[in-house]
């Protein structure tokens with residue numbers, strides 16, 4: 309059974325969507341604000357998210373952006389204004405579809421089914437196994453862009469993931485902060501290399517048992533960082 313998360317602050321609309329989706333044999337959860345919706349979407353094992361744009365607190369644009377950094381499930385955005393749809397497209401948030409209010413519940417269900425079918429085809433067609441790096445309990449799934457340590461999954465931002473994966477793919481090689489910044493942030497300018505330090509710190513907090521005595525990413529004083537194998 310596919311699991312759907314509805315993030316919608318208007319109770320009547322959320323109830324209507326939920327009823328119709330449940331009639332079509334979907335398991336449905338509802339969150340009524342952006343913050344709890346994002347947290348639930350990230351923690352839960354959902355197959356699709358229906359995301360209202362105008363939400364109290366964190367709006368749908370922000371929820372979509374943050375969700376997309378970590379998960380690759382279909383997002384169907386719901387908006388009361390046609391203008392918002394142009395904005396969603398313009399921002400390139402990675403929403404898979406848009407539907408304007410008012411819509412018929414059967415149209416919503418049809419769209420949900422179409423996206424799930426398309427997504428399953430994409431995932432199912434990938435016969436290749438995921439590309440995975442495993443080093444002393446650290447598991448980096450490059451295909452799914454997921455990281456776990458001793459079986460516990462950790463949330464990584466896009467750049468944190470890129471940086472860790474790059475270092476792990478080039479073990480025993482010392483990289484300067486400047487070089488890492490150029491490679492991961494794709495900028496030729498010197499930029500703010502402190503960004504690298506901040507990201508290394510965050511990665512260590514997630515994967516190291518003791519950040520002050522790192523076992524994976526070593527600091528080579530005055531030079532840069534090296535991934536230990």
Ligand code: CA
Nearest residue numbers: 317360362363
């Ligand atoms: Ca709303």
